[in-house]
Amino acid sequence: MGAYKWTKKEIIAHILMIIVDLIILVPIYFLIITAFKPYNEIIGIPPTFWPQKITLENFLSFASLRGINLARVLINSLIVSITVTLGTIFFSTLAGYAFAMLRFKFKEQIFIAILTKYMIPSVTLLIPWYWIMRTLRLVDTLIAVIIPNIIGAWTIYFMRSYISQIPRDYVESARIDGANELEIFIHIIVPLIKPAIGVATIVNFLWSWNYFLWPLIILNSRENFTMPIAIAYIRYIGYGSGELLNYGGIAASSLLYALPIVILYTWLQKYFIESFIMAGIKR
Amino acid sequence: MLNIFIAKRETLVALLMILPTLVLYTIFYYYPLVLSIYYSFTRWDLVRSPNWVGLENYIKLFQDRFLRDALVVTAEYVVAVVTINLVLGMALALLLNRPTKLAALTRALIFLPVVIPEAAAAGTWIIMFAPGPYGYINYLLTIMGYRWLKWFDDPSLALPMVIMYSIWKNVGFNTLVFYSALKSIPREYIESAQVDGASGWDISTKIIIPLLKPIITFLLITSIITAWQVFGSVYIITKGGPGNTTRVLGIYLYEVAFEEMRAGYGSAIAVFMTALILGLTIVQLRKLR
Numbered sequence: 001m002g003a004y005k006w007t008k009k010e011i012i013a014h015i016l017m018i019i020v021d022l023i024i025l026v027p028i029y030f031l032i033i034t035a036f037k038p039y040n041e042i043i044g045i046p047p048t049f050w051p052q053k054i055t056l057e058n059f060l061s062f063a064s065l066r067g068i069n070l071a072r073v074l075i076n077s078l079i080v081s082i083t084v085t086l087g088t089i090f091f092s093t094l095a096g097y098a099f100a101m102l103r104f105k106f107k108e109q110i111f112i113a114i115l116t117k118y119m120i121p122s123v124t125l126l127i128p129w130y131w132i133m134r135t136l137r138l139v140d141t142l143i144a145v146i147i148p149n150i151i152g153a154w155t156i157y158f159m160r161s162y163i164s165q166i167p168r169d170y171v172e173s174a175r176i177d178g179a180n181e182l183e184i185f186i187h188i189i190v191p192l193i194k195p196a197i198g199v200a201t202i203v204n205f206l207w208s209w210n211y212f213l214w215p216l217i218i219l220n221s222r223e224n225f226t227m228p229i230a231i232a233y234i235r236y237i238g239y240g241s242g243e244l245l246n247y248g249g250i251a252a253s254s255l256l257y258a259l260p261i262v263i264l265y266t267w268l269q270k271y272f273i274e275s276f277i278m279a280g281i282k283r
Numbered sequence: 284m285l286n287i288f289i290a291k292r293e294t295l296v297a298l299l300m301i302l303p304t305l306v307l308y309t310i311f312y313y314y315p316l317v318l319s320i321y322y323s324f325t326r327w328d329l330v331r332s333p334n335w336v337g338l339e340n341y342i343k344l345f346q347d348r349f350l351r352d353a354l355v356v357t358a359e360y361v362v363a364v365v366t367i368n369l370v371l372g373m374a375l376a377l378l379l380n381r382p383t384k385l386a387a388l389t390r391a392l393i394f395l396p397v398v399i400p401e402a403a404a405a406g407t408w409i410i411m412f413a414p415g416p417y418g419y420i421n422y423l424l425t426i427m428g429y430r431w432l433k434w435f436d437d438p439s440l441a442l443p444m445v446i447m448y449s450i451w452k453n454v455g456f457n458t459l460v461f462y463s464a465l466k467s468i469p470r471e472y473i474e475s476a477q478v479d480g481a482s483g484w485d486i487s488t489k490i491i492i493p494l495l496k497p498i499i500t501f502l503l504i505t506s507i508i509t510a511w512q513v514f515g516s517v518y519i520i521t522k523g524g525p526g527n528t529t530r531v532l533g534i535y536l537y538e539v540a541f542e543e544m545r546a547g548y549g550s551a552i553a554v555f556m557t558a559l560i561l562g563l564t565i566v567q568l569r570k571l572r
Contacts, residue, residue: 014383021389043415121560213515213537227400247413258403
């Protein structure tokens with residue numbers, strides 16, 4: 001490190017890095033200060049680059065949030081993400097174990113049939129999902145957001161690959177010792193795949209935290225909204241009527257929505273990057 | 284005898300383990316897939332029962348001016364976003380492949396927009412580019428002596444702005460994928476080229492890029508597939524407007540199916556979109572084999 005040569009080229013490279021950092025951070029900075037400014041200051045000219053008067057009204061006021069209760073909406077988002085993540089990991093680990101370790105008929109065929117889900121864009125499924133939810137009288141409920149999303153093609157694939165690396169002998173010798181399959185799964189497999197469960201938790205939590213199109217379709221009432229739907233709602237209510245946008249409300253809700261992820265990212269940076277890259281990312 | 288018993292038991296256990304997955308897949312994947320194709324041959328308002336209309340929707344597909352416009356906008360978006368993200372991602376990976384603290388910090392920061400949820404990141408841009416004189420960027424423009432702009436509300440700027448947003452949001456992913464690939468290139472390759480007097484540019488274009496070709500292909504195809512399906516960011520930033528300047532395929536499909544309640548025709552668009560993406564996926568599988 002000490003021998004690093006600060007040639008002209010290296011200095012330019014590092015100036016470029018500072019510019020890149022600024023491009024990333026400046027929009028985030030504007031979001032944070034806007035979230036704490038009172039309305040008059042947000043639409044004041046010239047704009048202030050540090051709030052003159054720090055206020056929490058954007059997080060709390062009915063008017064600024066167009067009648068949305070941010071705490072409620074945040075809890076809805078947490079309910080969706082936690083249930084989807086736990087459900088997906090639970091079912092996908094079980095299935096991944098069966099595909100990796102057990103012998104049964106049509107194993108390959110069933111596995112491929114499951115993987116095709118990965119190639120079909122989710123929009124194709126949404127119109128039928130809407131009809132299914134209508135039939136089940138689940139329109140405008142969080143359950144409707146959660147249940148169809150517990151089918152994790154990527155997670156099953158990932159768990160199967162991870163579990164395949166575990167030597168078969170571990171399982172065989174436990175069987176000889178008289179352990180049943182459930183005991184083997186809980187006491188031998190689960191402790192060995194903790195890192196994989198970690199990756200799958202991060203990936204599934206982030207995916208579900210981002211769900212947008214499906215909740216937009218299926219949720220109608222403000223008390224059932226998840227965070228991204230609330231942001232879209234605050235953005236578009238009154239839009240086009242010549243009214244100014246509700247920048248304070250957009251800033252406050254966006255900040256609250258991003259905060260848990262940013263905190264987790266700062267804390268678990270390496271795992272986040274690895275998990276994202278492993279997932280080949282995004283649905 | 285014991286073997287048969289074990290085999291049978293194993294099948295039973297396996298069945299129990301994959302059963303929840305199979306049930307969920309049947310209800311929320313296979314069945315909807317069939318339904319979707321069926322709906323594409325019907326006229327349906329999402330409420331009453333669908334009416335069979337044969338190929339009507341598919342014929343309409345080829346005459347629909349709005350669909351054609353949406354395809355053009357989506358293609359422009361995909362080409363711009365995918366190319367810029369790849370080239371810039373590679374350039375940034377080379378820039379950040381340095382052993383200094385600032386490089387490490389920048390590598391961590393560049394991934395921050397990737398993990399920030401889409402709607403919040405989009406909210407950030409809406410605020411920064413607020414279309415009045417009170418907007419932050421507009422104020423900076425005016426003090427530099429320029430006129431302020433309407434950004435996302437300006438028909439000629441909206442699409443470039445949405446593209447720029449997507450680069451800000453996603454380039455860090457490509458950067459770090461390229462960066463970790465760069466790390467895996469044996470140092471001797473580069474050192475021996477340096478000994479032979481190759482310039483930095485030569486090393487990048489003649490050694491590094493050819494070695495990264497499989498990763499470039501992978502990123503190229505996966506990003507095309509993802510970009511074709513863009514929805515959330517565009518919905519929050521412009522909702523397809525102004526006019527139809529940013530109305531990408533996903534937005535158009537949403538409007539047709541869930542705002543105009545033409546779910547039959549919407550299904551036909553969805554099937555068409557799926558066919559396009561499936562085609563790309565098959566190309567990808569061939570290329571990667």
